[in-house]
Amino acid sequence: MIKRLSAGLVAVGLLAVLVGYLHLPPAIEVQLSERNYVAEATDFSVEILRDNWGVPHIYGETDADAAFGLAYAHAEDDFATIQDVILATRGQLAAEKGPAAAKTDYLVQWMGIWPAIASGYQQLSEKARAVAEAYAAGLNLYAAHHPQQVSRYLLPVRGEDLVAGFTFKTPMFYGFDKVLGELLDNEAPHEVAKAGDSPLAWLPRQSLPVGSQGIAVAPHRSSDGATRLLVNSHQPLSGPVAWYEARVHSLEGWNMAGATFPGAPVIIHGHNEHLGWANTVNKPDLVDIYKLEIHPENPDQYLLDGEWHALEKRQATITVKLWGPLHWTVKRDVLIAEHGPALRTEHGTYAVRWAGMGEVRTLDFMLALNKATSKVEFEAALKMQAMPSINYVYADREGNIGHYYNAMFPLRVDGWDWQKYLPGDRSELIWRDYLDFQWMPKTLNPDSGLVYNANNPPFQATDGDDDAWAEDFPQSMGVESVVTNRALQIEALYGAQEAISPEDFVRLKYDNAYHPDSYQVRTLRRWLAAAKPAALQDRKYQAALQQFSTWDLSTDQQNTSAALAVMTLEPVQRARRALPDFDEIDRAFKSAVDRLHEFYGSTAVPYGEINRHVRGEHSWPLNGGPDTLRAVYGGPLNDNGKFTNKAGDSFIMLVEWDSDGRVSSRAVHNFGSATLDDRSPHFADQAELFVREELREVYFERKALINNLSRRYRPNRLD
Incomplete structure (x- = not known):
């Protein structure tokens, strides 16, 4: 943590x-x-x-x-x-x-x-x-x-x-x-x-997550009049926030297929017969830190509105x-100020306040989403303001599509730079409420018939001109400004299709290239054009630089420059739009050349030899890289000279409502349903599908399920 x-x-x-x-x-x-x-x-x-x-x-x-x-x-x-x-x-x-x-x-x-x-x-x-x-x-x-x-x-x-x-x-x-x-x-x-x-x-205080994307296409943009939704969150492939696929059905109207996290009693994203949604992470400024003025003679008192107040204490x-x-x-004391819990540090005492502080209604919110049957009911759940953040890319059987930049935005006073720490002695800076739902940036049923999010700002949500405008929202919301490579690729690739066919919708999702205008490629061009230090004048580095300059920007498993590129770009990916020093890139490039020569005797190595999807004793070559639509995060090289896929594309679901409103879906999991049991036939049975970039049918109708059963039981009747 x-x-x-x-x-x-x-x-x-x-x-x-x-x-x-x-x-x-x-x-x-x-x-x-x-x-x-x-x-x-x-x-x-x-x-x-x-x-x-x-x-x-x-x-x-x-x-x-x-x-x-x-x-x-x-x-x-x-x-x-x-x-x-x-x-x-x-x-x-x-x-x-x-x-x-x-x-x-x-x-x-x-x-x-x-x-x-x-x-x-x-x-x-x-x-x-x-x-x-x-x-x-x-x-x-x-x-x-x-x-x-x-x-x-x-x-x-x-x-x-x-x-x-x-x-x-x-x-x-x-x-x-x-x-x-x-x-x-x-x-x-x-x-x-x-x-x-x-x-x-x-400027973001920290890097954005490794990624996620959701895409929705309206009937008038589809070649066959269908509504489509891509659910494609990027998570670690195992652990406490790894996706687990399930279908939940009750006679009280709960009928969701999708995925959830360990310990979550609902489906977190997926679809029912009426509607569905994809989640992506957003990171507006939702945390405020207040520097407290501590009494010079009593470390347990702080100044607020000209008066000294006692820090409350509870015991951990x-x-x-x-x-x-x-x-x-x-046992340790926890200090509490009017603003929130406090911490003593070497540079002062600070209190912290954050969106979702003390929020306990999230399960009610999630159940309302799971059981929503219309856009009106879906928005009614969002209006509860019980989920501190997270984007929602939405689609339904009526052909509605939308992007909601959901967050609990603190209701802050004007005239302050809320991205800095705040003085702790002024009570008007202690916000007590959140902006109304009307202030949530959203793009609903755009003329172009396409909405998307790939951890980019909400003001870039469609390939048309009718998304939200940054000028209409207060700066105090602190909306992130980084445009990801994935967002550029979605708009370029899907946007180029006048009518998006079912085949295009899937094919483009697995694109593994970098956009020429992405911050990664723009930084790379500047670095390649810059003078190189003496340490890179050796023949093997000069040859690698020449090879690098001809890279076609893809991370296909056959590409012989992709490994060199992904390893060199690591500090650029980490820095996001903040340009790293060129000497950092120099060091990453030198290390990449040295390591590739150590293991392979060359920098011209097919990427699939290095980029691997591993499950138990099995290992498969894999397309994709950081911040591509085929998102794969596997570096650095391990002791065998390989990347082991750890995060990125994991559970993927494609949902479709045909022109008559009938729902169907296909999905794939990065490994299989048996998360820990390597003796199970389902420990890695979806891994090859995942590597081949294929999806399988989701048996949403009971008749189809009954014809494809492996086990049927009542857990409280096992004795």
């Missing part, structure tokens, strides 16, 4: 033993004897039908029944990750993982996740609480069936755990953890804004695994 913490926070996990106590955690056998989780699960009416790819299709009578089945199915495929997610959300991960996880545990408690849940859980709808508690019951039943896999700190899983997961994790998608890390970096600048400061241009309790069954529990 946070890369750098103050010495005091690191001490939480490592050195604060003087205020702790040694103990043994309770045995699993004792915990299981205290409650009969099998008996508690008998009331759920659910059946799991796994298709021939192992994908679970959950059929429940009620929404709660379906959530129960979703939890059990996901646990069968990835219980270890779900367990880690729940322990992290509770601030108990160090109890299982040891001192390295203590920083995450402290962050959870510093953010006030559990006080927010304690005061807000009952404010959730009865339906949302029933879904959360049913999902928890599904995990508890799996734990009872597989006690050897269960942490001593897990049971019982409760509905509150799943709701808290949204409260904790959603701010991380817009970079909250990285902003906090900057605050705790003693070498970073910490300039405090002054009244009247006005930023000339907004962190349990750390030492060795074997021995654990140590440590």
Whole structure:
């Protein structure tokens, strides 16, 4: 999570033993004897039908029944990750993982996740609480069936755990953890804004995510009158935010196919029979940091509106695994100002306020999206303002398409540069509310019939001229300004098609080239034209430079310059639009040449020899690279001279409503439904499809599913 913490926070996990106590955690056998989780699960009416790819299709009578089945199915495929997610959300991960996880545990408690849940859980709808508690019951039943896999700190899983997961994790998608890390970096600048400061241009505080894209095409732009949606989020291929595919169906109107994250009791993006959406990460400025003026004689008081106020305190309790069954529990104070939780650093004391602070309604919001049947109902969910950030690219059976730059934008006063740190002694700078839905930048049913997002600004959302205009929105929203290579390619490739055919829609998604006007290529051209240092005058470097100058900008697996290009461009990708020093690129280029010669004796190596998709003992050559539409993030070279694909394209879904409004979809997962079990036939059964850039049918209709089953069972009837 946070890369750098103050010495005091690191001490939480490592050195604060003087205020702790040694103990043994309770045995699993004792915990299981205290409650009969099998008996508690008998009331759920659910059946799991796994298709021939192992994908679970959950059929429940009620929404709660379906959530129960979703939890059990996901646990069968990835219980270890779900367990880690729940322990992290509770601030108990160090109890299982040891001192390295203590920083995450402290962050959870510093953010006030559990006080927010304690005061807000009952404010959730009865339906949302029933879904959360049913999902928890599904995990508890799996734990009872597989006690050897269960942490001593897990049971019982409760509905509150799943709701808290949204409260904790959603701010991380817009970079909250990285902003906090900057605050705790003693070498970073910490300039405090002054009244009247006005930023000339907004620069992101940190790099954007590795990527995502969503594209929607309206009937009048399609060659066959269909509406199409591409769901193509780029995530790590494994771990707590890796996609898991599922279908959820209840008799109460829940009917979603798509993907979710470990520990999430809903489908996060995908489609129902009426509509669908793709998510991409956005990063407006949603965090404010206030420098507090501390009383010179009392470090527990701060100045606000001319008066000294006491910092409130609550206690963080962190349990750390030492060795074997021995654990140590440590207690630390959390400081709280009027603005939010505070931190003491070497350069001052700061309080922090962020969008989604204490937000507990996200599950209600997600359920409303999952069960929406029209654009009106979809927008009604967005108007709840219960999701701190995330773009939505939307399409429906009526032919509506749209891009929503969703975020909870703080309602800030004018006249300040909100990208800087704020003075903590003025209460008018402590915002209390968010801008209304009307201020959300959006592009709906554009004349061109195409909308997209690839982590680019919302003011570039279609290949026409009727997207949102930056001038219509306040600078205090801090909308990002980076235009990704993927955005340029989408507009150039899809925009060049007067009528987009079904084949074009898929083919163009797998484009693996860089646009000539991308920041990567523009930087590369300037670097190639610049004088080179003495270290690069050797014959092999000059030959590589000549080779590089003829690169055709593709990352196809047959391309013999792509490996050299991807390795050289690494500091450019990392810097985004902020131009790195040419000496950084020089070093990356020299290292690339040296490493390629070390492993292959040449820099002219087919990219597929290096760029590999790996699952277990299998390895396949792969097209694609960073910030291409065929997104692959695999560097640096490993000890075998290979890139191992780690992130980027993962779960991909293409949804189509034909001219009569009938829905169908195709999808592929980067590996398969069996996340951890290498003995399962579904551990890697989709990997070759993924590499060949092919999609398989999603069995949305029950009749098609029944004809393609691999297993059918009721999890609470296994005994």
